[in-house]
Amino acid sequence: MAKKHSALLMRTYVILVFCFMYLPIAVMIAFSFNESKSRSNFTGFTLGWYKSLFHNEMILSALGLSLVLALVSSVIATVLGTLATIGINSMSRRSQLIINNISYVPVVNPEIITGVSLMLLFVMAQSFGIGGESGIFGWPTLLIAHITFNIPYVIFNVGPKLRQLDPSLYNAALDLGCTPRQAFSKVIMPQLSPAILSAFLICLTYSIDDFMISYFNSGTMQTLPIAIYSMTRKKVSPEINALSAVMFCVILAIILISNAADSRAYRRNQNAIRKAMQDEGGR
C-alpha cells in the first residue's frame, strides 16, 4: 500500500516537473494567436503575427545566414574532425591523451570565454592589418568561430566509434584482398558513417542555436539567435511568440520523424533476431 502511495507521489512530481518545463512554451504558443499585443489577456484569435513574421526581413535574412553558416561550418568541421579522428587514433596513447584534453577546451570552457578569446584574436589580427579597412568581423570570423566550437563534437562522436571498431574488421578486409586504401573505404568508412552523420547533425544544431560565441564575433551581421536577442531587447513583439511556435513545431517534427524511423528499424531488427533464434533452435 505504501509502495503504491509513493509511486503515485513520484508520478505526480514528475508531471509537475514536466509542467514546469512546458508551461512557458505552451503559453508562448497560445499567445502567438492573440489578437492584441497583451501578454496576459487573450483578446481574440489571429494568424496575423505569423504573417508578419514571414514578412519580417530581419528575421528572414538572419535565418538565411544561420542556415548557410551552419551548413558550411558543419561540413568543414565534419571533414576536418573525421580526418583528425583517424590521425589521432594512430598516435601513441600519450599524444592521444594530450590532444583529447586540448579538444575538450572549447567544450568545457564557458561559451563566453571561447567567444571573447576568439574576438581578441581577431582584434589582434586586425591590428596587424589583416582584413584591410573594413576589418575582418563578419562572415570570416563567424565561420571560423563556428568551425572551432564544432570540431570537438565531431571528434568526440566519431572517436569512440572508431576505437570501438573491431580491429580484425580491417584485417579481415586485407585478408580478403583489399589494399589498405580499399579496406578503409569499403569497410571502415561505412562503419563510421552513422557516427559521422550524427556528428554533422549535432554540429548543425549547435551552430544554428549558438548565441554566445557568435555574439562576440559577428561584427554587424545577425544570425538568427542574435536577431532574436535584439527583438527581445526592443519593444514587445508577439512575432517572437510566433517564431517560438514555429521553431517548436519544426523541432517536434524532426524528433518525431527520426524517432519513428528509429523505432521501425529497431522493431524490424528485433523480429529478425527472434526469427534467427528459431532457425537455430530448429536445426
Next chain:
Amino acid sequence: MLKSKTSRWLAGPYLLWMAIFTVVPLVIVVWYAMTNTAGQFTLDNLTQIGRYSSVFARSLILAAISTVVCLVMAFPVGYFLSRLRANKQHIMLMLIMLPMWMNFLLRTYAWMTLLEKNGLINKFFGLFGLGPFNMINTSGAVVLGMVYNYLPFMILPIYTAMTKIDDSIVEAAQDLGCNVWQILFRVLVPLTGPGIATGITQVFVPAVSTFIISRMLGGGSNLLIGDLIELQFLGNSYNLNLGSAMSLVLMVIVLLCMSFTSSFDESEMEGVM
C-alpha cells in the same frame, strides 16, 4: 594495422586549427589580462577586479543555488525515468530534450512575459486576491531562469547513471534493511556519483558565466560576471584588458569547479555529449 604512421598526418589540419583558434586565443587572453592598453606589463587589471567582488560573489551564489535546486529537482526525475519500460523511457527522454532544442533566448523570453508585473502569473494570483508580486528583475527570477534553462543538463546525466543501476541492487538494499532515505544516500547517490558530477558541471559552468539570463530576468540591478565581461568587450565600458582579466578569473573559477567534480569521474564527458 589501422595505426599506420602515415595516417597520423590526417590530424595535421585539425591540430593546426586548434593551435591557432583555441590555444593562441587563450594565450592572448592571458596576455591582455597582464598588460595595459599600451602593451606594458601590469597587474592593475587583476587588482581592479577586487572592486567587482560583489558581482563575482553574486554570480557564484546564484549559480550555486541554481545548481543545488537543479540537482534536487532532477534526481527523482532521473530515477523515475530509469525505472520505466524501455519504449516509455525513450519518449520521456525526447520530452526532456525537446525544450533544450528551443533557442534558450526564446525560453528565457517566455519567462520574461510570465513574470511581469501584469504577466500571467500575477494575473493568476490576482484571482485569489493575492499580489501583484514583484517577480521580474529580482535575483529569484535569475535563479528561476537558470534552473529552467539548465535543468535538462542535470536530468540527463543522472538518468544515464541511474539506468546502469539494476533493480536488484535497490531490492538488495531493502532486503538488507535500508529505508527509503538510506537507499537514497547509501545506494543511489554513491552509484550515480559520476552522473551527478557531470550534471553539476553542466549546470554550474553556464550558469556562472551567463549574461543573457541576468539581463533579461534580472534587470539592471543583478549584474553577473558574464555581464561585466560583455560590457568590457562590446558594451559601454569597452576595456579589453580588464575584460580579459575578468575572463581569466572566470576560467580559474570554472577550472576549480571542474577539478572538484572530475575527481568523481574522468571519463563521463564522452557519454553525455
Next chain:
Amino acid sequence: MKMNENLIVSLKDIVVDFDGQKVLDGLSLDIHDKEFVTFLGPSGCGKTTTLRVIAGFVTPKSGNVFFDGKDIANMPPYKRPVNTVFQKYALFPHLNVFENVAFGLRLKKMAEDEIRPKVLEMLETVGLKGFERRSIHQLSGGQQQRVAIARSLVNQPRVLLLDEPLGALDLKLRKEMQLELKRLQREMNITFVYVTHDQEEALTMSDTVVVMSGGKIQQIGSPQDIYNEPKNAFVARFIGDSNIVDGVMLRDFYVNFGGHDFTCVDRGFKPNEPVQVVIRPEDVQIVPPSVGMLTGLVREVIFKGVHFEMHVDVEGYEWIIHSTQASQPGELIGMNIGPDEIHIMKRSEV
C-alpha cells in the same frame, strides 16, 4: 595417417617480439598440403601470433615464411593466398550475408554472373541456404560463424587459417561445428590451420597437433602420439589428466617408481637415469591391496558421469585414477599398471 609430402607453409626461425617481449622465439614449423593442423596451447603461448604471421598481420622480427617454397615474409596480407576466419568472425556489419561472402570475389573483379552462383553454392555448403539477404545482426552466433567460414572459403584459399573460431559458441554447437569443419576440410580438400586452447577439440579434428608453450613448439605429432607419448611434462599435463611421478630407469625396459619395479616398453636411457613417468588416469587398474604393485589410500571420490575420478595418496604423491567402479574414501586399494601404459620422459625437459 599418411600425409603427402608436399610442404605448403614453412616457418623458419621465426622471432616475434612485442615491446621487447619475445612472443615467438625461433619457431620453425612445416605444414603439409591438405593437412588439418592445430596449434594447441594455453593463452599467451604464441599460437595466435604464429597464425597471424602466416596470414601476414604480424611481421616477424627475423626468420622466413615460405609458401610453396617462396619467401612471403614481406608480402602484405591482401596478396597472400590464405584466408582467415577470425576469432569474433569480423563480419562486415554494413553488408548482408551475400555481400559479406561476395566481398573477396568482388575485389578480384569477378563478373557478377559468376559471383552469384559461387556465393550461393558456398552458402549451401555451410548450411545457410536462403540466408543470403539477412543482415549480420539478424544471425545467431553459429550462423555468423558459418558466414565467416563461407566468406573465406569462397575465395578458394590454399590454406584456411582459423583463430579459435568456436570459442564463442556453446558446447553443443561447438561439437556440431567441429564435425562440420572436419567435413568442410575434406570436401574442399585444402589445408586448415586451426588455433585452439581446447585439447579435446584439437584431438578430435586434427591430422597433426602442434603443442606450443612460451613461444616455442613443445611437440608435433598426430593426436594419438601427442596423447600417448607426450614428450615432456608440459605436454602430458596439458593434454588430458595425467599422473607424473619421478622414477629411475634401472635399465632398458625396467623402471622404478612408487617403490616398485615395473616393466615398460622404453629403452635408450642410461642405467639408473632419473626420469619422469607419465601414467594416464584411466590406465591404472584397481585390484585388492594384497596383489597390487602399488598401494594407495583413497582420499576422495568424484562421480563424473561415465566414470569415477578418485584421488589416491601413493607414498605422498596424489594420483588421479579413473575407474567405472567406485571405492570408498579411506579405503586402501591396490594398483596395477601394464607395461604399455607406462610412458617414460627424460627429466626436466620443459
